[in-house]
Amino acid sequence: MFNFNNWMLSKKIKMGFGVVLALMVVVAAIGEWGLTKAGHGYDEYRATARVRNSLARVDSAAFAFRLSMRTFNETGDQKHVKSFGERFETAGKSIEEAKTRCSTEVPPGALRDECLADLESVGKMMAEYRTGSDKVFELRTKRDSQVGTLGQIGVDIEKEVASVMHSAAAGSDVQVTRLAAEAIRELLLMRLYVVKFLDEGDDKYFETAKEQNLALIKHLKSLDSLLQAADSKRSVNAARASAAEYDKLAAELVGEIHEINKITHENFDIVGPKLSASIEEMQLDMKDRQDALGERVQASNRQATMISLLSTVVALVLGVLLAWKIGAAIIGPLREMSSVIAQVAKGDF
Secondary structure (H helix, E strand, O other), X not given: OOOHHHOOHHHHHHHHHHHHHHHHHHHHHHHHHHHHHHHHHXXXXXXXXXXXXXXXXXXXXXXXXXXXXXXXXXXXXXXXXXXXXXXXXXXXXHHHHHHHHHHHOOOOOHHHHHHHHHHHHHHHHHHHHHHHHHHHHHHHHHHHHHHHHHHHHHHHHHHHHHHHHHHHHHOOOHHHHHXXXXXXXXXXXXXXXXXXXXXXXXXXXXXXXXXXXXXXXXHHHHHHHHOOOHHHHHHHHHHHHHHHHHHHXXXXXXXXXXXXXXXXXXXXHHHHHHHHHHHHHHHHXXXXXXXXXXXXXXXXXXXXXXXXXXXXHHHHHHHHHHHHHHHXXXXXXXXXXXXXXXXXXXXXX
């Protein structure tokens, strides 16, 4: 049977130091376990925060390039094309940054897979938006060029008809002068309704412009039948050809504007909000995960701290008990020896 009192003194001391060292190792191991667990939780929390920061940059850049696209649609200013490209590139880089952080910093599991899948979906929506924007840039550039051409054709028609009107007025030809004036009136109304269509996008203005164009051509035809002078007839025929060209270009212009409106309604007005909503949903999801992870990390730290404190208290108690036991084992024999020596000194053998 184990009897601590029967041990040799050296053995007792060695055993005491061994137990103390073992208790110190246990306390250190528990502390290391707590720190490691807290470190892992902090790493995951930091990775989630960094991914969320990347998503915030994506959201900001996406809002910026959507704003550039909208402003370009409204103004046609080419500087917004460059701005759109720069901001879209920034959003793309932020997407890649977020993917890299998800792949390398977020621990393997459902969160990483979901993060990468969501970012891939956002990337596809951005690519769809970019396809539509490139088409709109092309159509808008063509539209602006045609608007300029239409304006020049209108000026050319006015000059041709005005020259006929001035010649007729100089020759006191009242009928030709009146028809030329009416033709100029129809021309001005046609150009006015085209401008209103460009400003408001209402097809009724284009239909009215077409009616004015037909009336213009009708007046020009009547003028041609009345004119005798070769120069005047050439001017009228040139105006008629220009009016037909104006009608053709205006129809093409309307088609391009309708195509721009279609892309705006079917792409920008759908993909844009969907893109923003997806990014916002990812950010909120990351925030929720951060909040939950933060609570778990705090709870884990509290648990590790409590276990460390308890283990330290237990180690101290055991150490004190062991020290008392070893001390008692040492002092007890010394007291007996002291008592025997005292008796011998008194002559009590």
